[in-house]
Amino acid sequence: ISGNAVVSSPGATIENGVIDGNLYISQGAGNGDVYLKDLEIKGDLVVEGGGANSVHATNVKVSGKTVVNSFFGTRIVADNLSRLGNVTVKNSPALVSPLNTVFGTITIDENRPSGAALTLSGKFSKLANDADDVKINVLTGGSVVSFVNNGTYSATGGGRLGNTVG
Numbered sequence: 001i002s003g004n005a006v007v008s009s010p011g012a013t014i015e016n017g018v019i020d021g022n023l024y025i026s027q028g029a030g031n032g033d034v035y036l037k038d039l040e041i042k043g044d045l046v047v048e049g050g051g052a053n054s055v056h057a058t059n060v061k062v063s064g065k066t067v068v069n070s071f072f073g074t075r076i077v078a079d080n081l082s083r084l085g086n087v088t089v090k091n092s093p094a095l096v097s098p099l100n101t102v103f104g105t106i107t108i109d110e111n112r113p114s115g116a117a118l119t120l121s122g123k124f125s126k127l128a129n130d131a132d133d134v135k136i137n138v139l140t141g142g143s144v145v146s147f148v149n150n151g152t153y154s155a156t157g158g159g160r161l162g163n164t165v166g
Contacts (some may be wrong), residue, residue, distance in 0.1 A: 004043070007034050015038055022064070023103075025049050027071075036060045045084065047093075051072040057082045064159075066103075068093045077101045089118055097122035108134055110151070120144065120159065129153050136161065 005023035006012065010032020014023070022043035025034050031051025035060045044064035047055055054074050068074060069090040077096040078084055086104035087095070090112055097103055103124060110130040110141040118134035119128075121142050128148040129136070138144060138159030147164045155161050 006056075007049075013037065018042065022046060025055060029054070031073075047074055047076065048078075053077075054096075057084065060084065075105070092116045092118065094119035094121065095124070097124060106152070119157075 001017060001019045004024065005019050006024045008026045008028030013035040015037035018040045020042050023045050023159065025047045027049045029049030033054055033056065033057045033101050034050055039060045041062045045062045045066040047068045048070050048072055051124045052073055052075055055076045057076065057078040059079065061083050064085060066084045066087045067089065068076065070093065070120050071091060073092055075094040075096065077095040080098045080102065084103050087106045087110055088110045089106060095103060105126040106124060107129060107133045108118060108129045112131045114133040116133065117137060119137040121139045123142065126142045126146045127144045129151045131159055132151045134151060134153040136153050136155045137157040138161050140158030142159035144161050145163065147161050149164060
């Protein structure tokens with residue numbers, strides 16, 4: 001696909017290709033599922049729609065960054081072949097990762113709503129918090145290797161939030 005692409009309805013699948021620009025998963029996807037398979041995104045992945053079981057990434061490579069700004073409690077599930085780059089979190093998503101190499105640095109945006117939660121399942125290399133009153137839930141068996149805190153937070157879950165700086 002030359003240029004940008006938009007997913008605007010639930011149940012969509014994009015597979016076996018290259019997007020030369022950005023991929024936008026719009027609010028039109030509602031709280032439904034979106035499937036990305038065997039896909040290279042040369043720009044950014046911007047998620048504004050999708051629900052509790054929503055964005056499934058299988059062998060997806062994002063050259064730019066991933067921005068999650070959905071009001072639907074989006075869950076992004078990535079397999080161990082996917083590389084979603086650095087992630088900016090603007091609301092309350094859940095990120096699921098089998099390996100710490102799937103996501104780059106996850107940054108909790110400073111303009112995020114007060115009391116918003118981030119749920120992590122799996123292994124993550126680096127989490128940076130730039131917001132106040134954030135709830136970070138690292139599920140049992142999950143871990144974050146490095147945590148840089150520039151705001152205020154509370155941590156829950158049975159996972160490990162390690163090596164805190166800030």
